[in-house]
Amino acid sequence: MTDRKTTAAVATLVLVVLVALALRPPFTAIAPLLDRIQQDLGLSTTFGGMLTTLPVVCLGVFAFLAPKLRQRVGDEKVVVGCLIVLLTGNLLRAAGPVWALVGGTVVVGAGIAVANVALPGLIKRDFPSQVPMITAIYTVCLTLGGAVAASVVVPLGQALGSAWQLPLGALALPVLVALLISAFALRHASAARPEPISPGGLWRAPLAWQVTVFMGLQSMLAYVVFGWLPTIAQSRGMSPGLAGLLLGIQAAIQAAGSMTVPVLCRRLRDQRLIACGLAVLIATGFVVIVLGPAPAGIWIGTVVLGLAQGAAFGLALTLIGLRSPDSDTTAALSGMAQGTGYLIAGTGPLAVGLLHDLAGNWLAPLGLVLVVCAVLFCMGLLAGRRLQVESVVRAELTTVP
Structure with missing residues (x-):
């Protein structure tokens, strides 16, 4: 690797890490503050639930914009633009009125959705032989950023003497730092412009749909945990x-x-065994939480779910890169998988809540979760095969050598 390429790769890695740390806090910080937000603004429980569901819908709707945007201005500029949008949305949410809270949530969701889609293309472009490792670094930073924000947002509000406005506004600070440092990545951005793409063929490719459904179902199960684990x-x-x-x-x-x-x-020829094993572990975690002895079973099931769902999310993003022959196809497949996938995911928490209300217990929702895990298992068998989808630049179906 030449010095120029090494510098560009380092710049990309710095950008990936900084952006990843900034993407989850706007979502995870809402739940701990939701009661105070509802009290201060006089919002109903239904409206409060909408605030937690709206970001997921935005992730699906706005993800489809990313492939065209990166084609127009390039990968790095798209990601930096997303940081600007994210900064604006965080500040708007902290303004106070209901319209600002809702509007800021939409703006935040739009920035995160496009960044989510663009980053796998960047990783595939600059680290084509290290997709699993760099994607793992990305997902670790995503997870840690969200976990830290959820943990500190309430104490921060108490320290600042603000119920929720200042804590939400403080989320703009890490975004601002990422935006300032990202100037380094822009100076060393790749000079190559993305190829003109025609991603329509992906929507007719069975393998692309298998990756998409795998992405959507593992996200659905994750949002069921985010929404209902404390209640269960x-x-x-x-x-x-x-x-x-x-x-x-x-x-x-x-x-x-x-x-x-x-x-x-690195140890396996393809990802089928990994995907299927994770589906089984996720199902096991849910069963132990709902039916195992309390409280030991709840703690054990939670640890199993954490490990399995963290790996499943990382694998879903990794599959997007591994199933694509080039960075342009990766970006297009990322838009399809995350756009459609998050729209699928948004139905999970709602369906679980409805089933619980109808049945009056957690057995019926558990049955739905186990069905979803079974479908996830089947999608893992298909999406984990050592194949690649048709390129959006050159139409061909290839097998990985």
Whole structure:
């Protein structure tokens, strides 16, 4: 690797790490502050639930913009632009009125959605032979950023003497730091412009849909945990404080889980065994939490879920890069998989809540989760094969040598 390429690769890695640390806090910080937000603004529980669901919908809707944007201005400029959008959204949410809170959430969701899609293309372009490892670094930073924000946002509000406005506004600070440092990445950005792409063929490719459904279902199960784990734990006798801690621990453990992906990928010829094993572990974690002895079963199930879901998220992002022959196809497949995938994911927490209300217990939602895990297992068998989708630049189906 030449000095120029080495410098560009280092700049890309710095950009990936900084952006990843800034992407999750705007989402994870809302839940701990939601009660105070509802009290101060007089919002209903339904409206509060909308605030937690809206970002997921934005991740799906705005993800489809990313491939065209990167084609117009290049990868690095798209990501830096997302930081500017994210900074604006965080400040808008902290302004106070309901319209600013909702509008800022949409703006934040748009910036995160486009960055989510663009970053796998950057990784594939500058680290084509190290996709699992660099993706693992990216997912660890995502997870840690979200876990830290969820843990400090309430104490920060108490220290600042503000119920929720200043803590939400403080989330703009790491974004601002990332934006300033990202100037280094722009100076060393690749001079190559992305190829003109025609990603329509991906929507007719079975392998692309298999990757997309795998992405969507593992995200769905993750958002079920984010939305309902504390409630399930409380229904089994755990205190609200411990139930909240349980979710924070689960999120932190995901970082360790995501780091197992590159190790496993190096040892195995393809990713089928990894994907199927993770589907089984996720199902096991849910079963132990709902049916195992309390409280020991809840803690054990939470650890299993944290490790498995962290690895599953890392694997889903890794598959986007491994199933693509070039960075342009990676960006297009990333847009399809994350756009459609997050729209699929948004239905999970709602369906679990409806089933619980109808059945009056957690057995019916557990049945739905196990069905989703079974489909995830099947998608893992298909998406984990050592194949690549048709290139959006040159139309061909290739097998990885």
